[in-house]
Amino acid sequence: MSTPLSESIAAYCADTRNLEALPSSTETTFYPDIRTLLASVLKSEKLPFDVRTGTSEKGASSHDMPDFVLGDGALFIGVFGEVKRATTTLEDLAVSTEQKDQIGRYLAQTGVVLLCNVRGFGLLVCDPAYVRDGVTPVPPNKRLLQQTVDLWAAVTSGAKPKVDAEAVASLVDIVTHAVTDLAGIGAPADLAKSSRGRRATRRTPCPAILSRSSRCSTTIVRRSGSRST
Secondary structure: OOOHHHHHHHHHHHHHHHHHOOOOOOHHHHHHHHHHHHHHHHHHOOOOOEEEEOOOEEOOOOEEOOOEEEEOOOOEOOEEEEEOOOOOOHHHHHOOOHHHHHHHHHHHHHOEEEEEOOOEEEEEEEOOOOOOOOOOOOOHHHEEEEEEEEHHHHEOOOOOOOEOHHHHHHHHHHHHHHHHHHOOEOOHHHHHHOOOHHHOOOOOOOOOOOOOOOOOOOEEEOOOOOEEO
């Protein structure tokens, strides 16, 4: 049975596949589709957060421009998101030190980063033993790619595409876990705004890694590219 969210995922996959084939496409070309999809996930879970693309966020010692941010300025510091083209794997993006270690700096500030390589999404967090100071970039060997979902592989082509239910659930898990369990909280008393917010009660030096369901793929990312699960 089709749901509004599965229909949004099918539309996202069709649109982004077409855009990926265009020689003129750049990372910013995909921003509107990414924003629409993430907004659909938040709406489906009744989470009152916004999705902003092409943003500027003032860090402790730098002026960063995340590709997208999820959150509410009055409640959350925000979940930063990074977008790369479909030719980049989520595993490679997780250990990236490009642009003055942008991924490491985002993790240092918020403890969680949503990764997107157009075809799918990943949830990147800190190693639970690592204590971040909010300024020093989190090194690649202290990052955990906790969960990933490949949407392109989960949607059939054709006039009536079918979306794998497990992929829908995984995408919901990634987004809701990021904004309700891991993101920095400015005002814990306001968590009643979130249907799942009661699980997060305070900011921690590095977010605890909660146990996930069997569909969650947890990967310890090493700089060399090797990984263990």
